[in-house]
Amino acid sequence: MTDPKATEPTPTDPAIQSGSYALGALSAEERAAFEAHLAGSEDARTETTGLSDTAVLLGLAVPPVTPPPSLKASIMAQLDGTPQLPAVDAAPAPGPAELRARSRWSQRPLIALASAAAVLGLIAGGGIVATSLVQQGQYQQQAAAIAEITAAADSQRRTVELPDGSATLVWSGELASSALIVDGLEPLPGHQVYELWYIGEDGARPAGTFTADGSQTSRVLEGDMRAGDVIGVTVEPRGGSEQPTSDPVLVIETA
Incomplete structure (x- = not known):
């Protein structure tokens, strides 16, 4: 057996x-x-x-929540009144395997x-x-x-509804970076792609392309995000365009 x-x-x-x-x-x-x-x-x-x-x-x-300032004070007050165990002998120095684990x-x-x-x-x-x-x-x-x-400490997000789903932009001004998460964008023919744009006072700047199949997908935008930029998505020829050639299918404001 x-x-x-x-x-x-x-x-x-x-x-x-x-x-x-x-x-x-x-x-x-x-x-x-x-x-x-x-x-x-x-x-x-x-x-x-x-x-x-x-x-x-x-x-x-779960949306990120900033704890109230009173939380730290409450925790520290409880620690002050908590009896401490007597000191113990120092633990042996960590070996190479433990150091690698800590590093990971x-x-x-x-x-x-x-x-x-x-x-x-x-x-x-x-x-x-x-x-x-x-x-x-x-x-x-x-x-x-x-x-x-x-x-990031200044991370923000904004969600807009789409006909068959939604789109969420997350961004950080300190990092000058953003990412778009979309759900419900219809697939495009093989000769077309969705293109991302940073749109500011000086016009639209290309920020990468992506494809969609109706399910959830995401893309980190290329290039630096500037304060007040609007993020747009257009349908462009495969390979992308230097400037938008169609009306946006999605627009999210960051200011």
Whole structure:
């Protein structure tokens, strides 16, 4: 009779590390092993994309709230009246593995806990494995940029309704950066794309292109955002235009 425990995955089995990978919680060695696993498994790529999208969606599920100043005073007052345990012997110095773990947690915070916007999964589906991994890196860069914007001290957001969905812009003046999250934009023919624009007193500045399929997707705008810029989206020929050639399908004001 087969021992069921003999078939149970170990904690380091790449097959069960998709969640940790999506949150950036693997060591360099674990990440390399998992990416090798991704290269040979379409199911793993699809699962990892879904988990990454879910993680950043959780961050957007609740509007950010600024705690009242009284909260800190209340906590400190409780600490002052809390008996302290006697001092214990100093713990041994952390080893190399623990230092690496601490570094990962300080340098790569969990996106699920940041007020991150949802981003488009780029690695789902087959295709050339090398291309998928490159796209995965692009996805992670987008997610990291959105997390940085939403975590900024001056981060703001505005949502407008679309005929079949909504669009949310998140931006930070300090970072001069913004990202658009859209849901419900209809797909375009292959020869067209949606193009983003920063629109200021001196006219429209191109800020990148994206495609849509009616589901939720997102895009970090290229270039620097200026105070008072309006963000617009137009339909343009594939490859984008230097100036808008159609009326905007979406406009969001930031001032």
